Amino acid sequence: MVVTADVLSQLRRGALEYCVLGLLAEEERYGFDLVRSLGAMDGMVTGEGTVYPLLSRLQKDGRVASTWRDSDSGGPPRKYYAITAKGQRALGDFTTEWGRFRDTVDDILAKGTT
Amino acid sequence: MNITLPPLAEDYLARLDRAAHALPPQDRDELLAELRSHLQAGLAPGATDADVLNFLAELGSPEEIVAAAQPEHSTSLPAAMPPASRWGTLEVIAVLALTVGTFVLPVIGPLVGIVLVWGSTRWTRHEKWIATALTALPVVVLALVAAMLIAVGGDSGPGSPVPAPVISTEGTP
Numbered sequence: 363m364v365v366t367a368d369v370l371s372q373l374r375r376g377a378l379e380y381c382v383l384g385l386l387a388e389e390e391r392y393g394f395d396l397v398r399s400l401g402a403m404d405g406m407v408t409g410e411g412t413v414y415p416l417l418s419r420l421q422k423d424g425r426v427a428s429t430w431r432d433s434d435s436g437g438p439p440r441k442y443y444a445i446t447a448k449g450q451r452a453l454g455d456f457t458t459e460w461g462r463f464r465d466t467v468d469d470i471l472a473k474g475t476t
Numbered sequence: 477m478n479i480t481l482p483p484l485a486e487d488y489l490a491r492l493d494r495a496a497h498a499l500p501p502q503d504r505d506e507l508l509a510e511l512r513s514h515l516q517a518g519l520a521p522g523a524t525d526a527d528v529l530n531f532l533a534e535l536g537s538p539e540e541i542v543a544a545a546q547p548e549h550s551t552s553l554p555a556a557m558p559p560a561s562r563w564g565t566l567e568v569i570a571v572l573a574l575t576v577g578t579f580v581l582p583v584i585g586p587l588v589g590i591v592l593v594w595g596s597t598r599w600t601r602h603e604k605w606i607a608t609a610l611t612a613l614p615v616v617v618l619a620l621v622a623a624m625l626i627a628v629g630g631d632s633g634p635g636s637p638v639p640a641p642v643i644s645t646e647g648t649p
Contacts, residue, residue, distance in 0.1 A: 393510055394517040401534060409536015414510045415545035418503060438479050438516045441509075 374406065379416055380460070381406060383445055383453040386426060392433075392440040393417065417443060425449035479516045484528045489515070492538035499545055507545060511535070562598050570596065574611055586611050 378400075385396060393414065401410040420426045421443075428443045445453070481489070489512060496504040518531055535541070570592035577585020593599065593607045 392517075394514050397514065398518070409534075409540045409544075411511060411514075411535035411538075411541040412544035414507055414514075415541065417510075418506060418545065438513060440513060440517070 370405065371408070374408075377460075378407065378413075379420060380453060380456045382413070382416060382420065383425060383449050383456075386443055386445040387450065387453055390442050390444040392442045394440070396443060420449070423448075425452055481512070481515055482519065482523060482525070482528050484525060484532070485515045485519060488532050488535075488538065492541065495538045495542040496545070499542065503545060507541070511541070564596075564598055566592055567596055567598060570607075574607065 381400065381403075382396065385391065385399060391399075396417075397407075397410045397413045400406050400413055407413060417426065417428070421428055425446055425448050426443050427446050428441050430439050430441050433440050489508065492511060493504075493508060496507055499507070514535070515531075519528060523531070570589050573585050573589030573592060577589055579585075581588075590608055590611055593604050596604070599607075
């Protein structure tokens with residue numbers, strides 16, 4: 363592949379937090395579940411553990427909220443994350459901007475290859 | 477609840493704990509609790525060493541995770557914020573009170589300066605103690621010297637040998 367890993371990692375880094383918000387907009391999730399879902403998506407995260415500092419930052423920004431709760435199966439406590447109203451707005455804004463950005467890039471790339 | 481993790485997983489958490497030293501204590505505790513919970517959720521009781529190593533490889537290295545927790549990694553703030561200045565109006569007045577104030581208003585000037593130093597939100601507790609010690613030190617030294625002079629003077633009384641007068645008395649016939 364000609365595209366350097368650095369370019370992909372920068373694109374990923376910018377989009378990752380909105381993918382986290384997008385997953386949480388569907389439903390509340392606990393850390394492990396969320397991290398494994400992201401890890402299973404092709405090329406989304408390199409080190410799954412790096413999602414935890416991201417979640418912490420999103421929480422400090424007020425875009426997600428979290429609570430520690432006992433798991434249903436009687437296992438160790440789990441930290442559940444949910445999207446906040448502020449997070450919903452940020453996700454909405456990004457979704458619009460991302461669509462425009464993707465279309466623009468697609469147009470330019472289509473011209474370049476034809 | 478306490479669930480024992482395989483030794484390899486505990487080693488990993490210990491490495492994370494060491495790597496996370498630079499983080500604020502609250503962030504560090506939270507990060508460790510999250511990853512412990514992650515390992516407990518993801519590792520089955522009978523996991524082999526190979527299973528554990530694979531699982532840890534997917535997590536990434538502790539150093540990588542801590543790097544992601546550093547402020548400069550933030551995507552919302554691409555350029556590092558300039559550190560807040562260590563010098564505000566209060567700090568300048570405090571230093572002036574501690575220096576010039578000593579001569580203009582002895583005792584009161586330095587006391588006001590120390591109160592201002594401790595009221596600063598820009599200086600660390602460590603720096604505040606240094607400022608206090610530097611101000612108090614000359615007072616303590618002077619007090620000690622004075623106490624020693626009084627003690628010495630009291631011991632030897634009026635006949636204490638002072639070089640200059642001795643020389644002058646020898647010179648006179």
